[in-house]
Amino acid sequence: MLIEVWSDVVCPWCYIGKRRLEKALAEFPHAAEVEVVWRSFQLDPSYPKGERTSTYEYLAKKFGGSPQQAKGMTGQVKAVAAGEGLAFDFDRARVVNTYDAHRVTHLAKAHGLGPQAHERFLHAHFVEGATLNDSDTLAGLAAEVGVPEAEVRKVLAGDQYSDEVDADIRDARTLGASGVPFFVLDRAFGVSGAQPVETFLSALQRAHDHAAASAR
């Protein structure tokens, strides 16, 4: 079974949904037959490349109010993340354009390290306050999971893997994803949002049954 997940590395519900899917897979009896592929999506493609803003300032500008009021908006997400074992630190998280991070994730994917890179970038942004539009940061994080640093720097110096990122975003639109995370099982079933573990389990079972019935 192929599970494709459209996700952005600065999307809090994508990280929470990832943990919930992982928990569901840990309980799913046919998990060994499942491959999870992470697809690129940008929450805010219009955010200027090279700039970085604190999460609170970004939210205050987007929705109005003060950074302090914006901090209050993040409280619920932080609490839900904590329930999944994720220590989100919005005091340190910096909003950036994530296009280059996605290009590096595709390079990692070419090395068979896509899931590791996606997890590393999510953790770096939400827990460690890393700025994911910085070449040194991206090269260092990718190298940590085994992607050759020189290749990362070469990719970041050019436009390699742009077509792959663009194709992922186009596919999300074609499949009708109105938000992320968006999970697609065997291109037959879709699950939108950071659903509870039980919902993921139910979807996994349904997709498995469907594949078994189709094979008969």
Place this chain on the structure above:
Amino acid sequence: MSVTAGPEPETVEPEPDMPAPAPTGLIVLDTEDAPVCADGNCW
């Protein structure tokens, strides 16, 4: 690695509680409210 849409999923006989397929042929399950980031809004 280029990512392209695969073949159209085959038609599934809908179960009583199964939502109707989207125009893409994808059956979106459990569409009840679950937190998402949409239009840049996660909050």
